[in-house]
Amino acid sequence: MKLKNDKKILIVGLGLLGGSYARALTEKGFYVSAITRSDSSIEYALREGIIAAGSTKIDEKLIGEADIIVFALYPHIFKEWVKENGHLIKKGAILTDVTGVKGNIVYEIQALLPEGIEFISAHPMAGREVYGVENSTTAIFNGANYIVVPTEKNSAEAIELCSDLGWTLGFADVSVLTPERHDEMIAFLSQLTHCIAVSLMCASSDPDLTRYTGDSFRDLTRIARINENMWSELFLENREALLLQMDAFRESFDKMYASVRDRDEKEMKKMMRLSTERRALFDKKQRG
Amino acid sequence: MKLKNDKKILIVGLGLLGGSYARALTEKGFYVSAITRSDSSIEYALREGIIAAGSTKIDEKLIGEADIIVFALYPHIFKEWVKENGHLIKKGAILTDVTGVKGNIVYEIQALLPEGIEFISAHPMAGREVYGVENSTTAIFNGANYIVVPTEKNSAEAIELCSDLGWTLGFADVSVLTPERHDEMIAFLSQLTHCIAVSLMCASSDPDLTRYTGDSFRDLTRIARINENMWSELFLENREALLLQMDAFRESFDKMYASVRDRDEKEMKKMMRLSTERRALFDKKQRG
Secondary structure (H helix, E strand, O other): OOOOOOOEEEEEOOOHHHHHHHHHHHHOOOEEEEEOOOHHHHHHHHHOOOOOEEEOOOOHHHHHHOOEEEEOOOHHHHHHHHHHHHHHOOOOOEEEEOOOOOHHHHHHHHHHOOOOOEEOEEEEEOOOOOOOHHHOOHHHHOOOEEEEEOOOOOOHHHHHHHHHHHHHHOOOEEEEOOHHHHHHHHHHHHHHHHHHHHHHHHOOOOOOHHHHOOHHHHHHHHHHOOOHHHHHHHHHHOHHHHHHHHHHHHHHHHHHHHHHHOOOHHHHHHHHHHHHHHHHHHOOOOOO | OOOOOOOEEEEEOOOHHHHHHHHHHHHOOOEEEEEOOOHHHHHHHHHOOOOOEEEOOOOHHHHHHOOEEEEOOOHHHHHHHHHHHHHHOOOOOEEEEOOOOOHHHHHHHHHHOOOOOEEOEEEEEOOOOOOOHHHOOHHHHOOOEEEEEOOOOOOHHHHHHHHHHHHHHOOOEEEEOOHHHHHHHHHHHHHHHHHHHHHHHHOOOOOOHHHHOOHHHHHHHHHHOOOHHHHHHHHHHOHHHHHHHHHHHHHHHHHHHHHHHOOOHHHHHHHHHHHHHHHHHHOOOOOO
C-alpha cells in the first residue's frame, strides 16, 4: 500500500459520493477536509464527524495542505476550478476525481495543471437514486467496482496510490482502463441503461399503470429517476460512444421485435438462452 | 370475506408460485393439497408441512374434494388438463389460475368447463428469478399487486371470492380488470420489460463488461435471466398487444437517440424530467 493514513485528503464537492468518500476515509483514520457550496452540507458533515474541517469558499489553507484532492462535482465545473485554483495546490499533491465520463476531460485537466501536480482519474461505480451528503454511506462501495483511468502521462506511483484509494474506500474490485476503453464500457453499462429506462418511462402515459405494476418494471426503471443536469451532461460528453451502443441495442431489440412479429419461437428462445447465460456472470461479488 | 378457511384448496403445479400459495394458505389454516409432476416437489412440500396431501398423478379424490383449484402451470397445459380432468371437479367448485397473459385462454377455459364449475382468472404479479417449490416464500406477495380478471360470464360471488384469495395470500393491492385491458397493461409492464432486458443482454459480447458493471446495469438486466419456454409462450400468447407496446417504446427510444445525435439538450432534459416525475409514482406501497 502506497496510501498511508497520514495523508491529508481534501474533498471538493460534498454530495452523496463526496460525503461517502469522507465517511470511509475518516473511519480509516485520515485527516479529511471539504470544500463545497452549501453551508448546511458543511455543518452536517462537521456535526456528524465525517470531516475534520470544511469551508464553503475557496480556502487557501485547506487546498495548500492537502496531499490528495478528490474532485466530486460536475465535469464542466472541474475544469473551471482547476484553471482558477490550480496554483494553490502544493507541489507533489495528487488530484483525482469521480467523473463518470473520461474522454477529453482527463487530457484537458492534465494539460491545465501546474508542473509537479499529478492528476490521476478514477471512476467509482457507486451511487444511489438520492442526493446529498445527508444520504451518504460507505455501504454504496460494498460489492461495487472502482476503475482507475490513467493516461500515458501518469506515473506508476500515482496509479498505485489511486488503486489503493479504491481498496481503502472498500470497493470489491479495482481495475485499470484507458480513457477510451473506459468510455466505451460506460456508454454500454451506464449511459445506455439510463437511456433505456428513461425512454421506457416516457413510452406510455397510461395513468392506471402504477396500480398493476410488478417488480420487473420497477427494477428496469429504478434509474429512470434521474438528475437531468448531470445526465444530459454525461450523455453529451460521451456522445459518440453512446450513439454506437444505442445502435447496437436497437439492432438487438429489432431482432426480438421481428421474432415476435414472425412468431419465430426458435430465434426468441435463442436470444433468451444467450441472455440468461450472460446475465449469470454479472451477479455481485462481495469482497473477502 | 367470502373466503373462509374451511375450504379445501388444491394447487395444480407446485413450483415457485404454487408453492408460495400453498405456504400462505396452509399458514392461514386452509387444508391445502397439490398435484404436480415431480416426486421430489411433493416430498419436499409434505416434509415442510406446506401441504397436507399430494400426488404426482391425477388423483380423483384430491380433485373431487377440492372447493377451490388453483392452476399454476403453463397456459397450454392448462387447457389440456381441463379437457381431460374437468369432469372430476365437483359441482360448485371454483377454478382459478396464475397465468400471466389472459386473452383467449380465459374464454376457452370457461367454454370447456362442465356446467356448475366456475373459472375465475387471476394474475398474481409476484415472482423471483429462481424456480421450484424449494424457493417458494410468502415474501414474494409483500408489496405486490394481484389482479382478478373476470369475463361477463363470471358471478359477483366468484369475483369476490377470488379477490379475497388475493388479500388472504398477503398482496398489497387487489384490483379487477377485463382480459383485454389486463393484457394491454401486462404487455407494457411485463413482456416489454423482459424484451428490453433480453435485447440489452444480447447487444454486446464484450467479455470484459462484467468487471466494470455497476448497479444500474444489474438492475436493468435482473429479469434477463429468463425461462425461455415460459416467456416465449407468454410473448406469443400476447403477441398483438406486445407489438404495439414495442412500437411505443421504440418511438420513445428513437426520440432519445435523436436528442443525443442532435445535441438537443432541451429535449433530453424534458424526457428526463418526465421520466423522473412518472417513476416516483411507481414505488412499492406496503400494506397496512
